[in-house]
Structure formats: C-alpha cells, structure tokens
Amino acid sequence: MPCRYLIALSLGASLLAACSSGEPEWNGHDIAGIMPDLTYELTNESGETVTEAARAGYPRLMFFGYTYCPDICPITLARIQAALKQLPEAQREAMRVLFVSVDPERDDPARLREYTSGFGDQVIGLTGSQKQLKALHKRFRVTYGYGEPDDDGFYLVSHSSAVFAFDRQGQARLLFNQDVTADQMAADLSRMLASAP
Amino acid sequence: MTDWAFLLLPWETQWWLIALFALTAWCYGRGLVRRRRWRDVPAALAFGIGLSSMYVVMQTGVDYYAQYMFFIHRIQHLILHHLGPFLIALSMPSAILAAGAPGWLRRLGALIVESPPIRLLYRILQQPFIAGFLFVGLIFYWLTPSIHFDAMLSARLYWLMNLSMAVDGLLFWWFMLDPRPPGATPVTRGIGLRVLVLWAVMVPQIALGAWIYLNPNVVFDVYAVCGRAWPVSPLLDQQLGGLVTWIPAAMMSVISTLILIRFIFNHERRPTVSDAAPQSATS
Numbered sequence: 001m002p003c004r005y006l007i008a009l010s011l012g013a014s015l016l017a018a019c020s021s022g023e024p025e026w027n028g029h030d031i032a033g034i035m036p037d038l039t040y041e042l043t044n045e046s047g048e049t050v051t052e053a054a055r056a057g058y059p060r061l062m063f064f065g066y067t068y069c070p071d072i073c074p075i076t077l078a079r080i081q082a083a084l085k086q087l088p089e090a091q092r093e094a095m096r097v098l099f100v101s102v103d104p105e106r107d108d109p110a111r112l113r114e115y116t117s118g119f120g121d122q123v124i125g126l127t128g129s130q131k132q133l134k135a136l137h138k139r140f141r142v143t144y145g146y147g148e149p150d151d152d153g154f155y156l157v158s159h160s161s162a163v164f165a166f167d168r169q170g171q172a173r174l175l176f177n178q179d180v181t182a183d184q185m186a187a188d189l190s191r192m193l194a195s196a197p
Numbered sequence: 198m199t200d201w202a203f204l205l206l207p208w209e210t211q212w213w214l215i216a217l218f219a220l221t222a223w224c225y226g227r228g229l230v231r232r233r234r235w236r237d238v239p240a241a242l243a244f245g246i247g248l249s250s251m252y253v254v255m256q257t258g259v260d261y262y263a264q265y266m267f268f269i270h271r272i273q274h275l276i277l278h279h280l281g282p283f284l285i286a287l288s289m290p291s292a293i294l295a296a297g298a299p300g301w302l303r304r305l306g307a308l309i310v311e312s313p314p315i316r317l318l319y320r321i322l323q324q325p326f327i328a329g330f331l332f333v334g335l336i337f338y339w340l341t342p343s344i345h346f347d348a349m350l351s352a353r354l355y356w357l358m359n360l361s362m363a364v365d366g367l368l369f370w371w372f373m374l375d376p377r378p379p380g381a382t383p384v385t386r387g388i389g390l391r392v393l394v395l396w397a398v399m400v401p402q403i404a405l406g407a408w409i410y411l412n413p414n415v416v417f418d419v420y421a422v423c424g425r426a427w428p429v430s431p432l433l434d435q436q437l438g439g440l441v442t443w444i445p446a447a448m449m450s451v452i453s454t455l456i457l458i459r460f461i462f463n464h465e466r467r468p469t470v471s472d473a474a475p476q477s478a479t480s
Contacts, residue, residue, distance in 0.1 A: 029350075064424065137424075142423045143264075143265045143425070143426060145265075145424070145427035146428075147428040158425040158429070160424035161422055162422040162423070175422065178418070179418075
C-alpha cells in the first residue's frame with residue numbers, strides 16, 4: 001500500500017517537473033511580478049521635470065550610473081548599444097534607454113546630454129533631487145552611495161549595476177546583470193518585444 | 198539630523214511587527230513590575246538585549262544597510278537567528294510574560310499552545326534531528342546564490358527570509374537551552390544529545406563560512422546588481438560576510454555547550470524528574 005502512494009507521488013512530481021520546464025529560460029533574470037511598474041519623476045537633459053509618461057508606449061531599458069564612472073557605466077552603455085544594433089530596425093527604433101545619474105551634484109543636464117550622445121540617439125540622460133532618486137531606488141530595491149572625495153574632489157559612487165527592461169506598458173520584465181553579453185541581451189529583448197505587442 | 202531619523206525609523210515599516218514587539222515588551226515589563234523579584238534582573242537584561250537587538254535589525258535604518266551590504270546582512274542574520282533568540286531563550290521569559298499579559302491574552306496563548314495540532318507540530322519541529330536540520334538547512338537555503346538573488350530583489354521573499362530565520366532561531370534555542378531536567382517534558386532532551394546537535398550544526402556553518410570567505414570569485418552578485426550602501430570592494434564585502442557566517446556563528450555552539458554543561462551540575466544538585474515522578478519520565 002505505501003508503495004502505491006510512492007508511485008502516485010513520483011508521478012505527480014514528474015508531471016510538475018514537466019510543466020515547469022516548458023518555457024525556455026531567459027538569459028537575463030525574469031522579474032515579471034517581482035518588480036513594480038516603471039514610475040518616476042526626474043529631470044531630463046533640458047532641465048525639465050519629466051515622469052514615466054514622457055516615454056509611455058516605448059519599451060525601455062533603465063540603468064543607474066554617473067558620468068564620472070570609470071568602468072561599469074561606459075562598459076554597460078556600450079554593451080546596450082551593441083545589443084540594440086542586433087535588433088531588427090523596427091524593434092531598435094522603438095527602444096529607449098534611460099540613463100539615470102545618481103550624482104546630480106556633478107552631472108548637470110548639459111553634462112548628461114554630452115555624455116549620453118556618445119552612446120547613440122536612444123540613450124536619454126535623467127537625474128533628479130536626492131528625494132526623487134531615492135524614491136525611484138527604493139521602488140526597485142536598489143541603492144547608491146558616495147565615497148570620500150580625494151584631494152582633487154573626485155569621489156567614487158556605488159550604484160546598481162543592473163539593466164532593467166520594461167515593456168511598452170512600463171511593466172518590469174527582465175533584469176540583466178554584468179554577466180549577460182550583448183548577444184544574450186539582444187536575444188532576450190527581441191523575444192520580449194515579440195511576445196508583448 | 199535627518200541621519201538620526203533615518204537610523205532610528207524603519208526602512209520598510211511593518212506595522213504588525215512593531216505591534217508584536219511592543220506587545221511583548223509591554224507584557225514583559227508589566228510582568229517584571231508585578232513580580233518585583235531581584236533575581237529576575239539578569240534574565241530581564243538578557244531578554245531586553247535579545248528582543249531589542251532583533252527589533253533593531255528589522256525595523257530601523259540597520260535594515261537598509263543589511264539590504265545593500267552583504268556583511269551587514271550576515272550580521273543581521275547572526276542576530277535574528279543566533280544571538281537574539283539565544284538571549285531570549287536563555288532568559289526563560291514564559292513566567293514573566295504570563296505574569297504581565299492581560300487575562301484574555303494569557304487565555305488565548307494557552308489555547309494556542311495547548312491545541313493538539315500546535316502541540317504535534319511543536320513536537321515534530323523540536324525533534325533533535327529535525328531541529329538541527331532546519332537550523333542549518335535554512336542558512337544554506339537562503340545563502341544558495343540564486344535563491345539569495347531573488348530574496349534580495351523581492352520584498353515579499355525578503356521578509357519571508359528574515360521571519361523564517363527569527364522563528365527558527367527561537368525554536369532552536371528554546372529547544373537547546375531548556376533548563377529543566379531531561380525528560381521533564383517530551384521535548385526536553387538529554388544534555389548529551391543536545392551537545393551532539395550543537396556540534397553537528399557547527400561543522401556545516403564553519404564549512405559554509407569558510408567557503409564564502411575563501412572564495413576568489415564574487416558569489417553573491419545581487420549586491421552589485423542592487424548597488425552597495427557605500428563604495429567597497431565586492432570581494433572584501435563577501436569576505437567579511439564569510440567571516441561573520443564562520444566564526445561568531447560557530448562560537449555560539451561552543452558557548453551553548455558550556456551553558457549545557459552547567460545545566461548538568463544544576464540537575465545533579467536536585468532530584469531528577471524520574472525520581473520524583475516516574476510516570477512522566479520519557480526519553
């Protein structure tokens with residue numbers, strides 16, 4: 001009799017396993033349902049206050065950084081640029097990349113505009129007050145912090161290294177960390193855009 | 198000025214948790230006043246430090262740093278799972294809490310504690326092998342890199358993680374530091390068996406801590422993904438976290454062993470339960 005239960009149990013377990021393996025894995029991290037919708041109030045490259053409504057209807061990538069960043073920010077923006085180049089033209093044209101500077105002290109709108117223009121037309125620089133930046137960070141469970149300035153006044157900033165992907169409705173879909181290559185990112189983005197009209 | 202407010206106020210306010218801590222502290226304080234016994238003072242100190250340390254790591258600015266710095270997260274769990282519950286269990290607060298609790302709460306508590314399903318569940322969870330397995334298993338589960346990643350990203354999982362550590366910590370140390378002679382209750386186990394469990398949980402904790410500390414690669418990349426509270430080398434953060442998992446956690450087993458040995462002397466000085474009431478002796 002216990003034997004029968006065992007068989008039923010193992011059958012059930014294998015059925016469950018079969019169900020969960022139906023969907024192919026993403027290269028990035030699936031955050032649908034884990035992370036909230038995109039909502040923000042920030043300052044754009046012209047110094048105007050903008051909200052997520054300004055880019056409503058566009059699928060968006062969001063990345064936090066600062067223009068004096070020595071490594072992660074330029075590398076990541078270059079990787080995003082390389083990934084976007086692989087997308088079919090219609091998909092590429094639709095994408096917007098939000099580069100949110102967490103260093104408003106040094107990154108004024110003019111400097112942001114100059115910096116983002118080096119990484120393609122789709123990159124939009126944003127920044128904000130500490131209050132606005134903190135609200136956005138808390139929403140996505142990320143943070144940033146400032147190091148001690150050296151003799152020249154230069155200081156490091158710790159920030160999230162993740163690229164967040166949102167669909168046209170502004171719903172959080174994917175998170176790419178530093179291990180994801182441009183090819184993998186392009187494949188995921190193409191699939192995300194194809195699955196959500 | 199704002200920094201003080203940031204440090205003292207919760208990062209993510211959980212009203213029910215604040216209410217639970219406040220109710221417990223209020224009952225305990227009232228119980229102390231009603232009993233007016235000098236020998237309650239050391240226990241009250243242990244209970245007070247244990248309870249407030251658990252509150253501080255969950256409902257003050259410390260929680261923010263624990264979310265964005267791996268080694269502070271490890272200190273948070275050391276307090277939630279080891280130090281806080283250890284001190285609370287050591288203080289044996291049941292009598293004082295019962296003395297201070299209002300009548301309806303005492304009756305409700307008794308109703309819950311004495312209900313057959315809860316008693317059965319408690320006996321299962323306090324079975325030595327299961328208690329030890331849960332204690333170590335939860336540490337390993339939440340430190341599995343992919344699970345840790347999700348837990349730090351999802352607010353719901355994050356609270357589930359911290360609460361499971363706190364509840365399991367209370368269960369484990371309650372089981373471990375029961376001062377009654379073995380056999381006094383069905384879950385009061387022999388000292389030798391308890392020491393065995395303590396040492397059995399110490400070895401995997403040392404192995405895990407050492408693995409984190411000595412790892413040349415960053416295993417917990419979620420702190421890079423989410424950003425750190427201040428700029429620090431990811432490997433240094435991980436090494437500090439490994440040390441916290443390794444040394445103080447293992448030390449707790451050693452300290453508890455000494456306390457258990459002291460229990461043996463206490464038990465030898467008074468008649469054992471089996472002499473006084475042979476029918477209740479089970480082991």
